[in-house]
Amino acid sequence: MQSTSPRFRENAGEALRDASLQRALRNIPTGFIKKRQKAADRMPEFEDLRDAARDLKNRTLANLDFYLEEFESKVVANGGTVHWCSNAEQAREAILCICRLVGAETVTKGKSMIGEEIGINDFLEENGMTPVETDLGEYIIQLRKEPPSHIIAPAIHVNKEQVAEAFFEAHQDLDADRNLDQPTALLAEARGKLRERFLAADVGITGANFLIAETGSSVIVTNEGNGDLTQILPRIHIAIASIEKVVPTLDDASTLLRVLTRSATGQEASVYTTFSTGPRRAEDPDGPEQFHVVLLDNGRSEMMGTEFQEMLRCIRCGACLNHCPVYGAVGGHAYGWVYPGPMGAVLTPSLIGVDEAGHLPNASTFCGRCEEVCPVRIPLPKLMRHWRELEFRKGNPAIRFRYGLKAWALLARMPWLYRRIMGLAMHTLAGWARGTGVLQKAPLAGGWTAHRDMPAPEGATFQNQWRAHVARNRDSGT
Amino acid sequence: MTKAADQESPTVALFVTCLVDLFRPTVGFAAVKLLEDAGCRVEVPAAQTCCGQPAFNSGDRKSARGIAKSVIKKFESFDYVVAPSGSCGGMIIKHYPELFEGDEKWEARAEALAARTHELTSFLIDVMGRRAVDTRLSATCTYHDSCSSLRELGVKEQPRTLLNSVFGLELKELEQTEVCCGFGGTFCVKYPEISNAMVSKKASHAEATGAEMLLAGDLGCLFNIAGKLLRNGSKMDVRHVAEVLAGMTDTPPIGRPPRRGDIPVEGGAKKASSAPTAIPAGHAARDA
Ligand code: SF4
Numbered sequence: 001m002q003s004t005s006p007r008f009r010e011n012a013g014e015a016l017r018d019a020s021l022q023r024a025l026r027n028i029p030t031g032f033i034k035k036r037q038k039a040a041d042r043m044p045e046f047e048d049l050r051d052a053a054r055d056l057k058n059r060t061l062a063n064l065d066f067y068l069e070e071f072e073s074k075v076v077a078n079g080g081t082v083h084w085c086s087n088a089e090q091a092r093e094a095i096l097c098i099c100r101l102v103g104a105e106t107v108t109k110g111k112s113m114i115g116e117e118i119g120i121n122d123f124l125e126e127n128g129m130t131p132v133e134t135d136l137g138e139y140i141i142q143l144r145k146e147p148p149s150h151i152i153a154p155a156i157h158v159n160k161e162q163v164a165e166a167f168f169e170a171h172q173d174l175d176a177d178r179n180l181d182q183p184t185a186l187l188a189e190a191r192g193k194l195r196e197r198f199l200a201a202d203v204g205i206t207g208a209n210f211l212i213a214e215t216g217s218s219v220i221v222t223n224e225g226n227g228d229l230t231q232i233l234p235r236i237h238i239a240i241a242s243i244e245k246v247v248p249t250l251d252d253a254s255t256l257l258r259v260l261t262r263s264a265t266g267q268e269a270s271v272y273t274t275f276s277t278g279p280r281r282a283e284d285p286d287g288p289e290q291f292h293v294v295l296l297d298n299g300r301s302e303m304m305g306t307e308f309q310e311m312l313r314c315i316r317c318g319a320c321l322n323h324c325p326v327y328g329a330v331g332g333h334a335y336g337w338v339y340p341g342p343m344g345a346v347l348t349p350s351l352i353g354v355d356e357a358g359h360l361p362n363a364s365t366f367c368g369r370c371e372e373v374c375p376v377r378i379p380l381p382k383l384m385r386h387w388r389e390l391e392f393r394k395g396n397p398a399i400r401f402r403y404g405l406k407a408w409a410l411l412a413r414m415p416w417l418y419r420r421i422m423g424l425a426m427h428t429l430a431g432w433a434r435g436t437g438v439l440q441k442a443p444l445a446g447g448w449t450a451h452r453d454m455p456a457p458e459g460a461t462f463q464n465q466w467r468a469h470v471a472r473n474r475d476s477g478t
Numbered sequence: 479m480t481k482a483a484d485q486e487s488p489t490v491a492l493f494v495t496c497l498v499d500l501f502r503p504t505v506g507f508a509a510v511k512l513l514e515d516a517g518c519r520v521e522v523p524a525a526q527t528c529c530g531q532p533a534f535n536s537g538d539r540k541s542a543r544g545i546a547k548s549v550i551k552k553f554e555s556f557d558y559v560v561a562p563s564g565s566c567g568g569m570i571i572k573h574y575p576e577l578f579e580g581d582e583k584w585e586a587r588a589e590a591l592a593a594r595t596h597e598l599t600s601f602l603i604d605v606m607g608r609r610a611v612d613t614r615l616s617a618t619c620t621y622h623d624s625c626s627s628l629r630e631l632g633v634k635e636q637p638r639t640l641l642n643s644v645f646g647l648e649l650k651e652l653e654q655t656e657v658c659c660g661f662g663g664t665f666c667v668k669y670p671e672i673s674n675a676m677v678s679k680k681a682s683h684a685e686a687t688g689a690e691m692l693l694a695g696d697l698g699c700l701f702n703i704a705g706k707l708l709r710n711g712s713k714m715d716v717r718h719v720a721e722v723l724a725g726m727t728d729t730p731p732i733g734r735p736p737r738r739g740d741i742p743v744e745g746g747a748k749k750a751s752s753a754p755t756a757i758p759a760g761h762a763a764r765d766a
Pocket of ligand 1: 263313314315316317318319320321342343370373374375376377378
């Protein structure tokens with residue numbers, strides 16, 4: 001996927017002027033946020049569970065190579081195959097190769113952010129296959145030819161009228177006068193269309209929320225059941241996952257599942273939690289003939305051993321997006337690549353480079369709500385700040401305030417000069433206000449005064465008034 | 479039993495903060511009055527400037543450490559350090575130790591200072607054991623939680639407890655009170671459109687309370703919200719919580735025009751109510 005992250009500012013401006021997007025975003029506080037809060041309140045040990053989740057992810061990451069190899073050996077013992085891919089291109093080729101070997105025409109897909117990361121749909125299409133997204137949200141945005149705008153609710157930016165429009169356009173074989181006003185009608189239509197595809201598919205591709213080392217299983221959580229049909233009905237099941245998805249044991253997966261669904265949607269468990277372990281065995285009533293795991297690195301192993309290793313704890317619950325006021329203002333597309341919101345602001349520069357995605361860790365007020373809700377306690381603001389430090393050290397000229405800041409920092413260490421200069425400056429500014437209490441314009445503050453008034457200083461600084469005051473009291477002997 | 483119970487009158491260094499110092503000295507005087515009323519001896523180290531947060535948050539760790547070192551040197555000899563700001567307080571309390579992590583010479587000093595530093599309202603309640611102030615103000619107010627107070631320092635009930643003790647004051651809660659106002663230091667000038675969207679929401683939630691006055695403990699948020707309300711032509715007044723708690727509401731609200739002849743000048747006589755009248759003995763501007 002080609003990133004538009006360098007255009008973050010412009011993207012954000014467009015998003016802010018998009019009325020239907022703004023309407024959609026207004027639902028987040030009453031939806032996701034409330035539900036998560038209720039789920040957390042219902043569970044007295046929720047905070048302890050978050051600690052346990054963090055610790056178990058840390059332990060796993062400390063021995064990641066070991067668990068990945070154990071996972072592979074279990075997959076192989078079960079009759080499956082693991083494809084190690086160091087970048088997106090290798091992953092695409094591995095998938096294409098599997099599809100070609102079975103002469104695949106239709107490929108069904110469960111929701112997968114790794115699928116987005118490697119751009120698998122476009123690639124399969126270019127190679128003559130028909131990939132069909134089966135998660136309703138993903139299906140909608142596939143028809144609309146756009147990327148997801150949220151990691152767990154890909155079509156959160158779309159309203160139901162826009163869905164109906166996409167369906168009329170895509171399903172031209174159906175009665176053109178049918179009524180698609182109600183969400184239930186939309187759902188029924190999507191279900192009917194997808195059913196045909198499920199039955200026709202040769203290959204099913206899903207993501208994985210977890211890979212379990214002790215059993216060689218991949219796990220997906222879904223609410224629509226589409227994931228199950230994607231991986232059971234076709235002859236081939238390909239699970240695509242990044243390397244940090246591995247956890248040691250079934251117990252560990254269950255710890256993470258308990259925080260994942262509560263943080264994501266406020267559910268105690270998702271409607272479907274599906275474990276896939278190898279291809280169909282002789283005694284199994286159903287299942288694929290082949291089970292492949294495409295294991296993607298794509299820059300993650302380089303995060304190991306750096307400050308950003310903590311980001312690899314992420315279990316993609318989306319809570320940080322839901323609670324982020326910047327995400328809430330501009331939505332996911334503005335971020336310009338696969339991962340939006342606070343987790344994207346930390347992860348994206350690692351994966352596509354900070355030159356490309358430098359805006360993202362800068363576009364934060366460090367309000368700290370993301371860290372407050374992250375189930376695996378990733379210090380997201382600290383990691384965003386770390387990106388800013390790396391950029392600053394590189395002397396990135398895009399930092400417009402670099403020189404002003406340097407001057408301020410110097411002055412802050414020369415109190416006497418500081419007091420002189422600032423005392424004068426405040427007098428001047430107070431004068432500019434001409435008794436109105438506000439400044440219409442102020443140096444370096446165009447971004448401020450474009451949208452709000454700038455309260456003027458009262459006049460003399462506190463320090464100067466205080467010193468005069470103390471001197472007066474001393475003179476009068478009090 | 480409070481920590482200060484066995485200390486007759488602890489010496490508190492006021493960390494004025496650069497915004498209060500430069501833009502709204504009234505808050506500094508209000509803080510001094512509140513601290514003195516609570517039984518503290520207050521000193522204002524003269525050589526203080528800024529806590530270093532702008533540098534720290536912009537990735538200039540070196541400058542941030544330089545500023546932090548000078549703050550540590552100037553403030554570490556006092557019983558307590560109090561700031562009328564969760565943001566600057568949070569910088570000293572949470573981020574100074576982080577800045578010097580693994581630094582043999584400075585880590586312990588940063589931690590010691592952090593342990594003695596407090597945001598103003600939480601200091602009055604949690605350390606000095608105050609539950610009430612002796613002030614009256616007949617007004618309906620709403621309180622905005624700054625992100626740093628709320629999430630870095632866990633300050634939420636303290637300002638509300640004190641405000642509820644102000645005779646005649648009625649407190650109304652903001653919808654989505656946990657959400658950032660969009661100030662974010664340099665964020666508001668680097669990403670003005672997003673910041674504007676955020677502060678617009680905050681301003682409309684504030685107006686929706688029907689309160690006459692919005693209060694908060696951080697001047698950054700206050701200037702941001704006041705600036706938006708003023709631009710919207712709102713009638714709502716905006717003040718720092720310390721001004722109300724100290725009964726210093728005769729200076730104009732933030733961004734409102736001063737009355738004639740009211741601009742304070744250096745050495746000039748400030749209105750008696752705006753400056754503490756009795757300065758305890760031994761009270762001098764210290765040049766650290
Ligand atoms: S960073 Fe934390 S809150 Fe955000 S998606 Fe990942 S696990 Fe969830």
